[in-house]
Amino acid sequence: MTSLDNFRLEVRQWLETNCPESQRQPIIKEEQIWGGRRRIFPSPDARLWFERMRDKGWTAPDWPTEYGGGGLSAAEAKVLEQEMQALGCRPPLYEIGLWMFGPALLEYGSEQQKLEHIPKIVRGEIRWSQGYSEPSAGSDLASLITRAEDMGDHFLVNGSKMWTTQADKADWIFCLVRTDPKVPKQEGISFLLIDMASEGVSTAPIELISGESEFCQTFFEDVRVPKENLVGELNAGWSIAKRLLKHERKLMSIMEMMVEKEDETVVELAKRYVGVDGTGQLRDNALRTQLTRHLMNSQAIEWTSYRLFEQHGQVIKDAGLPLIMKHISTTELQRKDELILAIMGNRGLSLKDAEYSHKEQRLVKNWAYNKAQTIAGGTSEIQLNIIAKRALDLPGH
Amino acid sequence: MTMVLNEEQRFLKETVNGLLQKHQPVTSLRTLRNSDDELGYDPGFWQQLVDMDIPSIVMPASYGGLGFGYSGLGAVMEEMGRTLAVSPLFSTVVLGGSALELAGGTPHRDLLPEIAAGKLTLALAIDEGHHHQPRATATTLTVANEGLILDGNKVFVLDGHSADKLLVVARSAGKPGDEYGLSLVLLPRETAGVNVQRTSLMDGRNAAIVKFNRVELGPEALVGTLHEGWSILLQVIDRGAICIAAEMLGGSLEVFERTMAYIKEREQFGVRIGSFQALQHRSAEMYCQLEQCRTVVLKALSSLDEGCRDISLHAxxxxxxxxQCYAHISNEAVQMHGGMGLTDELDIGLYLKRARVSMQIxxxxxxxxxxxxxxxxx
Structure with missing residues (x-):
């Protein structure tokens, strides 16, 4: 037995002993565990599960132990993930700091910054938001204009950020700010950490087509930010931002895996809403074909992401492979949502009427919410540009 | 489950690639096509594959198999798809050889070494209608006195015009639509009552329409158990579908790469057309589709090697x-090559046609x- 097999056994035993039964049920949105100064646990079991995982550092399994992480190798972290999946364990912590900001800070932050911020992320004490996009800077992110003026002992920040994830609940925000307006746009951007409790910071929720408002617009009016909150060199924020976007794309595929697990498969849903004939075949032949296409595609995507994982550490690599994952998985997710709506027919048309079940409304809400998947984290069009340039080496303009 | 080739399999793939570049480039297909070659393939090339022991790759080790498995054979098929190479490999080894191996029994299994040595070629006669529907088989096999009588018509019999022996799917019981009652028989192509009409297909490969007019066979012609041929046939179809998919993947990759090379070089309006976003996005989508197909083919091949119980699903x-991928990419290849894509001078059209034929297999x-x-x- 290899040491990895041993590790797998240990993990399995530990999870079986320590993951409360209620935390092995399919996750629903209301029961997600989020961190932060104002965190509220959805249930005592959720708190127990979170604290046990936190104490092992397994909220961030592959981060270094000196910053509170679990210190696992990539292979061990994968084993943990697989075992958690096998047992149906819910994620112990939902946190942007874990998925995006942390990995970038570990790479680019000063020792002092890492010691200050990373352990608080692992322990779910601070909730992070992201300040990238602006009203006039979306896909063309580098044209952002929120500025940070050097005032000697501090920066003075003015401007506003769009799509700041749950900024009204966040404690800190990592921002891209303009620190030099005179140079080419990518070269005058810095990466700055801002305490949301600072004077001059305010947020306004943005209501979405799904009826939810997970995002805010965040305003900065003469906000004083200490100099030590600059990550990396002054005017060198763009490379950190690009690195972070990569994590965001990874996040999008994580998010997709974390969506509420349905108690019914699409096949079961289709049988229930569309009906079957005497041989058990769906009554709507066109829908049956659409369902087949979806199932084949999503299986192909799942295997492709496994294939990508298998290539870690291999000599032979398909360099373009990682670039396609965000686009193909988010596109298929939207096809699935469209299929589900088609399957539900006129039962899949309401977001709030009590005539429709909680589940019917949730599926409609997911459909609307998931329209964001092909926009956030780099639109599909940007993804295709990147594939064309980097995987296919097609010429620029 | 692995979707990464091991070192031996990669080496095999490279070796075959080298052989094909040298001895069986796309011009070989043109030569065969233009001369309306009677055999439809180059026997010298088949001998080279035999010399490399390719036909015995998936045979059980006791029959000289090499242990590359279907993942190895799939890699060979993929490379052959790239140069549109024609050979008896698919019909003789993947389809015919599989059936004989699965059926077991001395008279037929003993033919495997002959296949491995390149001394015997086979063709599988399965389709009857305009579409592949193996359960609908209506060709009859009747037990009469000490022998069997085969009667009916087969179409789209790949290599049927040239194979030494024909492996025929026939109905010995039940009615069209049933799985029960299908049987397999093996007979020399040149048997009294067998009429073979060669059909030359647009991709340069050959198939045949084969008519069996009350052909009398001895009991030894039966492959496997009477009425129980479906269990063998199902596995043969799965292996065949997966291996032909591997070949089609190779063709898709090749025609895609050629198209990318073309749009990087071709200039209009003073710029290279590959710089246009309209083409870039379509190209990137094709790349996504190809990588997913590569995954699925690798996965299906490894399922065969591992004896996974979901083989039919994967196939x-x-x-x-x-x-769908080959159809789409070959269409886009023609479109992106513009007027040149319509000429016979360019190879692009050959891939377009091969795609359509392979899609029906x-x-x-x-x-x-x-x-x-x-x-x-x-």
Whole structure:
């Protein structure tokens, strides 16, 4: 037995002993565990599960132990993930700091910054938001204009950020700010950490087509930010931002895996809403074909992401492979949502009427919410540009 | 489950690639096509494959198999798809050889070494209608006195015009639509009552329409158990669908790469057309589709090697997805080559045509979508 097999056994035993039964049920949105100064646990079991995982550092399994992480190798972290999946364990912590900001800070932050911020992320004490996009800077992110003026002992920040994830609940925000307006746009951007409790910071929720408002617009009016909150060199924020976007794309595929697990498969849903004939075949032949296409595609995507994982550490690599994952998985997710709506027919048309079940409304809400998947984290069009340039080496303009 | 080739399999792939570049480039297909070659393939090339022990790759080790497995054979098929190479490998080894191996029994299994030595070629006569529907088989096999009588018509018999022996799917019991009652028989092509009409297809490969007019056979012609041929046939179809998908993947990759090379070089309006976003996005989408097909083919091949119980599902996924991929990419290749894509001078049209023929082999897209849905229980 290899040491990895041993590790797998240990993990399995530990999870079986320590993951409360209620935390092995399919996750629903209301029961997600989020961190932060104002965190509220959805249930005592959720708190127990979170604290046990936190104490092992397994909220961030592959981060270094000196910053509170679990210190696992990539292979061990994968084993943990697989075992958690096998047992149906819910994620112990939902946190942007874990998925995006942390990995970038570990790479680019000063020792002092890492010691200050990373352990608080692992322990779910601070909730992070992201300040990238602006009203006039979306896909063309580098044209952002929120500025940070050097005032000697501090920066003075003015401007506003769009799509700041749950900024009204966040404690800190990592921002891209303009620190030099005179140079080419990518070269005058810095990466700055801002305490949301600072004077001059305010947020306004943005209501979405799904009826939810997970995002805010965040305003900065003469906000004083200490100099030590600059990550990396002054005017060198763009490379950190690009690195972070990569994590965001990874996040999008994580998010997709974390969506509420349905108690019914699409096949079961289709049988229930569309009906079957005497041989058990769906009554709507066109829908049956659409369902087949979806199932084949999503299986192909799942295997492709496994294939990508298998290539870690291999000599032979398909360099373009990682670039396609965000686009193909988010596109298929939207096809699935469209299929589900088609399957539900006129039962899949309401977001709030009590005539429709909680589940019917949730599926409609997911459909609307998931329209964001092909926009956030780099639109599909940007993804295709990147594939064309980097995987296919097609010429620029 | 692994979707990464091991070192031996990679070496095999490179070796075959080298052989094909040297001895069987696309011009070889043109030569065969233009001369309306009677055999339809180059026997010298087949001998080279035999010399490399390619036919015995998937045979059990006791028959001289090499242990590369289907993942190795798939790699060979993929490379052959790239240069549109024609050989008896698919019909003789993947289809015919598989059936003989699965049926067991001395008279037939003993033929495997002959196949491995390149001394025997086979063709599988399965389709009867305009579409692949193996359960619908109506050709009859009647037990009479001490022998068997075969009667009926077969179409789209790949290599049927040239193979030494024909492996025929016939109905000995039940009615069209039933799985029970199908049987397999093996007979020399040149048997009294067998009429073979060569059909030359647009991709330069050959198939045949074969008519069996009350052909009398001895009991030894039966391959496997009477009425129980379906269990063998099902596995033969799965292996065949997966291997032909591997070949089609190779063709898709090649025609895609050629198209990318073209749009990087071709200039209009003073710029290279590959700089246009309209082409870039379509190209990137094709790349996404190809990588997913590569995954599915690798996965299906490794399922064969591991004896996975979902082989039929994986085979249908591979064939359905690769069918769509090759059709789409060969269409886009013609479009992106513009007027040149319409000329016979460029090879692009050869891939376009090969795609369409291959799409019909052992089940088109609808067939495999329907089969997948049935297996999944909806």
């Amino acid at each position: 249908s996924m591979a064939k359905a997805l690769v069918n 052992l089940g088109d897209t609808s067939y495999h979508q329907d089969r997948y849905a049935q297996l999944m229980g909806y």
